[in-house]
Amino acid sequence: MSVVSEPALASAGAPVRRGSGYLRFAATRVAGSLGSLAFLLVLNFFLFRVLPGDPARTLGRGRFTTQEQLDAFNAAYGLDQPMLQQFVTYLRTTLHGDLGISLKYRVPVTELIADRIGPTLLLVGTSTVLAAVIGIWLGVHSAWRHGSRFDRFATGSSLTLYSMPEWWLGLLLIVVLAVGVGPVPGLFPTGGLHSVDVDVWSFAGVLDTAWHLVLPVATLTLAYLADYAMVMRSSLLDEIGADYLTTARATGLREAQVRNRHAVRNALLPTTTVVALNIGFIVTGAITVETVFSIPGLGLLATEALSVPDYWVLQGTFLVSATAVIGLNLVANLVYGLLDPRVRA
Numbered sequence: 545m546s547v548v549s550e551p552a553l554a555s556a557g558a559p560v561r562r563g564s565g566y567l568r569f570a571a572t573r574v575a576g577s578l579g580s581l582a583f584l585l586v587l588n589f590f591l592f593r594v595l596p597g598d599p600a601r602t603l604g605r606g607r608f609t610t611q612e613q614l615d616a617f618n619a620a621y622g623l624d625q626p627m628l629q630q631f632v633t634y635l636r637t638t639l640h641g642d643l644g645i646s647l648k649y650r651v652p653v654t655e656l657i658a659d660r661i662g663p664t665l666l667l668v669g670t671s672t673v674l675a676a677v678i679g680i681w682l683g684v685h686s687a688w689r690h691g692s693r694f695d696r697f698a699t700g701s702s703l704t705l706y707s708m709p710e711w712w713l714g715l716l717l718i719v720v721l722a723v724g725v726g727p728v729p730g731l732f733p734t735g736g737l738h739s740v741d742v743d744v745w746s747f748a749g750v751l752d753t754a755w756h757l758v759l760p761v762a763t764l765t766l767a768y769l770a771d772y773a774m775v776m777r778s779s780l781l782d783e784i785g786a787d788y789l790t791t792a793r794a795t796g797l798r799e800a801q802v803r804n805r806h807a808v809r810n811a812l813l814p815t816t817t818v819v820a821l822n823i824g825f826i827v828t829g830a831i832t833v834e835t836v837f838s839i840p841g842l843g844l845l846a847t848e849a850l851s852v853p854d855y856w857v858l859q860g861t862f863l864v865s866a867t868a869v870i871g872l873n874l875v876a877n878l879v880y881g882l883l884d885p886r887v888r889a
Contacts, residue, residue, distance in 0.1 A: 577870050589631050656857060672768070675769055683776025713767060717763055
């Protein structure tokens with residue numbers, strides 16, 4: 545029996561189900577994401593078990609003077625079980641939405657994450673939006689004026705900021721704009737999310753929180769400008785010499801209209817993936833920035849948990865952040881497949 549290809553059917557006038565191609569593409573991407581989640585569950589358990597340190601001795605701080613006391617602590621948290629049994633218990637409880645009890649705080653990890661995820665979303669979410677908007681704008685104008693003074697300045701400065709460690713850039717902003725140097729007075733708070741004597745939900749509290757977030761948001765925004773600017777610049781440079789732009793100019797469109805209506809729209813496709821992936825990293829939190837500015841988010845929570853080590857908190861924060869990255873990467877791939885049919889091939 546002969547097999548007729550899809551192009552042959554199309555040439556013969558037979559209808560081709562275009563939606564089936566996208567469904568296969570989407571099913572492949574979903575299956576890959578599920579495989580990544582399965583690997584993540586395994587990695588999430590064993591990754592933090594190799595950390596040095598004994599939780600019982602760290603949290604006991606000398607109070608557990610006998611072996612019986614240490615054994616009782618380990619039994620209470622299941623740390624005396626064989627590793628395989630701990631892993632099976634971890635899988636069962638995690639799939640039921642139970643992330644365990646924090647060794648350090650003695651409260652459910654889900655409650656800790658729920659309390660800390662808000663500041664992280666506010667901090668990194670705001671900086672991601674600002675970095676994306678400003679970075680895309682820089683990339684568009686740098687590519688359209690390729691080789692100009694603006695292009696050299698924007699590219700050089702954004703890459704310089706990108707090469708700086710986030711914690712070092714944050715400390716530099718604290719020294720200059722929070723503490724003050726010479727004639728420059730300290731204008732912003734050195735850390736924290738809001739003042740202790742302010743009602744967070746009042747209008748004054750909102751302004752106070754925004755004032756506290758200026759420096760940490762500026763740190764992350766400046767650090768990730770190049771992430772968007774360089775991708776947008778490279779994508780637009782690939783489009784500048786395309787024939788459809790020459791055709792658009794021939795119709796009498798102004799240069800700005802050619803750029804915005806035609807070139808930028810096509811060049812935005814690769815940037816869509818970068819934006820989606822960075823949004824996924826929102827729940828990860830900028831660990832170093834939250835630590836430098838004492839922002840009580842997931843990043844600072846993970847840093848505190850590392851000192852114990854608090855296995856359940858580390859597992860919970862890593863699971864939430866990595867799941868968000870995988871999920872939003874899946875969304876980016878599905879959207880990309882809709883926007884560009886070539887990806888589905």
